[in-house]
Amino acid sequence: MDFKDTPEEAAFRAKARAFLDAHARRRSPGESRPLFDSEDPSVVAEAQRWQATKQANGWACLTWPVEYGGRGARPIEAVIWSQEESHYRLPPDLFGIGIGMLGPTLMAHGTDSQKQRYLTPMARGEEIWCQLFSEPAAGSDLAGLRTSALRSGEDWIVNGQKIWTSGAHYCRFGMIVTRNDAGVAKHAGLTYFIVDMQSPGIEIRPIKQVNGAAGFNEVFFSDVRIPDANRVGAVGDGWRVALTTLMNERASLSSGHYRPSVQPLLRMARGLELEGRPALESDDVRQRIADFHVRLRGVEHCANRTLTALSKGSTPGPEASIGKLVMAPLGQQLASFAVDLQGLAGGALDEDFDFQRAFLGSPAMRLAGGTDEILRNILAERVLRLPPEPRADKGMAFQDIPKGRS
């Protein structure tokens, strides 16, 4: 048992660091990432320049094959790269959805000409991609989506609405799942396409979130034409293609190297007064801090078990799937507790610790990329092999499934 790199890993890390030192500035201790204003086109251009520099030097989409602009690196090397990259002050990464999820989907299910046309510009950051999956009435039950695609000659005509689309306004292409046949069971009538986001009939509206930011969009499709050549996978096989995308989403969400700590909470509790003494001297406060810490450390050590499996070239075990389910509610609980501790002042946005901002942003983590509830279902059914949920819509044609409000 040790936490050291193998000699090959250490050499790889040194190379990564040398490239980063030559092209970027290391963040000073405590320096946070700059807030990203996605409305600012200069930020998008800067992000694209950095992606192009990385790609030209072999440091973009590391696990992709070289022929598509990647490096052909091992998964553990991709983790080492992202660990190193996180120490530098860099523009925001707008390419994760494309490179992490959509690119691999195209590699698995796309035609040769689709791969030739799209993958390398995606790797270089020349063309940014978005994911058009969720709909107002299809979230956790994604296969219940309603956006329709009807064949018309060499094209498909698409009508409907997508939601929670990150970055739709600066993306050149999107991957969309549509319903081509409502007369068959819901999973069987879906088809997956590449859509040009500049097509006529697409309207993008930003969604203002709880925390005031607007990272997501609604995307409306009115008689949008998609050529059949842009279809990914067979007609009616869209669910299988979408599952590839979703599997890659979970993999990219759980491979983070984010290492949060209770130290900011501890520092705040030391400075606050409660009953005439520092809040940190209160037994209740101490007990809560300890609990938060144990869960944070548990997730961190879990991640190291996952990295160990990657380093050995084997598939991570079930421990790899608990990270988000622990961290998302924990982030919310920790922020809520910290705001409570501030007493009457808790209602004001705090400059030093920013727990209020975390509190407002925290609900998103419990929803994005699989809600807490869906993650528990996945653990129960795939890891613990408990019986699946009974499906009230099993065997029914999609058009006959009760719909309720959207």
Next chain:
Amino acid sequence: MNFDFSEEQKLLQQTARDYLNQHAPLSVCRRVLESGEPFAADLWKGAAEMGWLGAAIPEAFGGAGFGRLELVLIAEELGRALAPIPFGPSVALYSEALLQLGSESQKQARLPALAKGERIGTFAFAESAGRPAAARIQTRFEGGRVSGTKLAVPDGAAAHDALVVAREGSDLSLVLVDLAGPGVERQAVKSLDPSRPLARVSFSGAAGERLAEPCPDLSAVLALLRRAAVPIAFEQLGGAARAFELTREFALGRYAFGRPIASFQALKHRMADVFVALELARSNAYFAAWALEEDAPELAEAACSARVAAIQAFELATTEMIQMYGGVGFTWEYDCHLFYRRAKGLAALLGGLGDWREYLVRELERGAAA
């Protein structure tokens, strides 16, 4: 990054699991619980023969000369079996204290018999309920004699020797006392987990021998408890994992409303939560095992985190076990209560959840590994 046990270590663990499957079914735990036997003597002898009791004791002192990483995996297996033997008190506490703080001659004189299981050691600390405080240690060590009364001494009736936390002048000392000697009175007390008995031990001028290295204050005692907490966290983890496996199996076989109860989301989600608690406990325990083996600066924080997570996981797994079994889970006949008792008994063994959260925050305040 190699945050895993080696193939040899996993093989050792599998051997232990096979042995215990054969020699320590849950009926052995029940036998001790119901009969009033102090411990399963046959299993204790077997554990000694397998080299488990001396796993962390160097060969020069009669042990098997493995490391702490082997010791914790054995502890995990003993936990799975709810082994009714004095492993925690004798191996994780008493033998570990000798290894850490004993002189060469104390180790020579005592460790071989402990490794062979011929003598059983224990740890006599608590004198009152509540979080340990130096001021509440009234037992005295003066002129080589120990006087005072210790509560809830694990295996206090069966053990041959005790390590007694006593006041010597203004300091504390750790004193070795032969429990069969004059001036020692032992009285069995009812145990929450009768498969692991407790005794009240009174000393009136009993002969004692100070451990060579000083242990002058409570923090030195706690350092010792933290080392013991690591293998005991694995014991807790083993018990929790076994309880959860049995619960899952039961819920798959039990039908209500025409379905296995394991198909109800209310139960599935709670089983997912137990799984998460187990993985958090396992990951914290692994890190503590590494820190113990390496004597890393992170050991204090890691041991506290491992113990908190292990207490929580074992308690969650066993409370959910009884709840999901339903009424039969509350019967004497079913094994649920064996797990439920062991979970709370092991939590009490080194002091409970609140104590260990407090010890953890003290480490975090020092800025260690946070």
